[in-house]
Amino acid sequence: MVVGRFDASFLEDKQLDINPQIITWRQNSIPKGRCSESCLPGTRKVLREGYYICCYDCIPCPEGEFTIHSDSENCQKCPEDEWPNEGRNTCVVRIFTLFWKSPIVRANNRNLSFILLTALMFSLLCVFLFIGRPVDITCMLRQIFFGIFFTVAVSSVLAKTIIVCIAFKATRPDSSWRKCVGVKLPYSVVLVCSSLQILNAVIWLSLSPPYQELNLDYPGKIIIQCNEGSVLAFYLMLGYMGFLAAVSFVLAFMVRTLPDIYNEAKYITFSMLVFCSVWIAAIPAYLSSTGKHMVTVEIFAILASGGGILICMFLPKCYNILMEPEVISKGPLSQRCVM
Structure with a gap:
């Protein structure tokens, strides 16, 4: 079955002419032109050495950095007074927002x-x-x-x-x-x-x-x-x-x-x-x-x-969140919360 043609006499961007409507794919799914899945926000692409450019690994952004777009090659740093959330796809201002679900x-x-x-x-x-x-x-x-x-x-x-x-x-x-x-x-x-x-x-x-x-x-x-x-x-x-x-x-x-x-x-x-x-x-x-x-x-x-x-109410909590995370994550203690 002929689905297109190639003519070198045409302009470079028009030499290959394909009609996708007459192409029949196996199991009715179009194959992907890459060997890796898209990198989600919060991660960045790192090319695999010795592979094609479509083959890469998705690496989480480092501490203090984030990405908001898929397949980002570089992560961005959060402002000085902000910190990335758990998914590292945005920056938040307050420690209490970052640790919203902590006990x-x-x-x-x-x-x-x-x-x-x-x-x-x-x-x-x-x-x-x-x-x-x-x-x-x-x-x-x-x-x-x-x-x-x-x-x-x-x-x-x-x-x-x-x-x-x-x-x-x-x-x-x-x-x-x-x-x-x-x-x-x-x-x-x-x-x-x-x-x-x-x-x-x-x-x-x-x-x-x-x-x-x-x-x-x-x-x-x-x-x-x-x-x-x-x-x-x-x-x-x-x-x-x-x-x-x-x-x-x-x-x-x-x-x-x-x-x-x-x-x-x-x-x-x-x-x-x-x-x-x-x-x-x-x-x-x-x-x-x-x-x-x-x-x-x-x-x-x-x-x-x-x-x-502000200091008396929240400084002790912020200290426990940042300096003693192993204490606040213990199961028996988390059950003592007053909702």
Whole structure:
């Protein structure tokens, strides 16, 4: 059967003319023009020495590198602040995302950990609203955003604390606390606690919102600053966050000695101790300051308290993930996770 022809008198790319429609392949499958399968993303091609170029091996990308295309010949390095995932076909930013399914990340509700990390990130970013020349919009947003995001963060810590307390109260089969263990409880705590702060913010903005003002108290100087509007709403915001932090500290302190490798009570105790200590020291300094010094004190308090929670809550876990992977992968320990 003639399926095509070759004519050397034609142009080079038209010398071979084949009609694939009249070709009948054995078992109705077209043979592949290579001796190796395609290399999946996360691997690279390495030619076999002494073979044709269609024969190669698929080698996983080295540590810190990735590929997103099939049959890649070279792997790409991840940015300095990122790391390839398990399949090495993309880069991720956070250690907790990379080890999403590990027991230590799943312990005490990993979704709450991500809510806490997100809230802390936005809380720390709020300091940029305190920098620069004050205007009405930044005066309104900086305290509102700071209060809401920090409340979400502290509410997440409180929800974690409640989970730890209930989980170890409900270890007995006949315990009535077992009815309280569930997926909805931690999210309900975060939602209710955050809603109260949001309600305070709405009333604050509706009745007496912050605004820009000119301070003429100093001869020869005009200081542009933010007036917080309702002083009561401002201190209600701080007091409410302090109340949530204090409750978390007390509950975590009560169960801090529980013998479990994934018990976060110790970390929560230290994080809330840092949070409360920073703000107890910052409030008198804030009240005795004026102008830009008040802003400086509040920025320091935001960074110190947010950074304290971040370090105390997540640094020990990151250390265990990276430095002691054999401990967190043991079967009996992984069964102690509090979901």
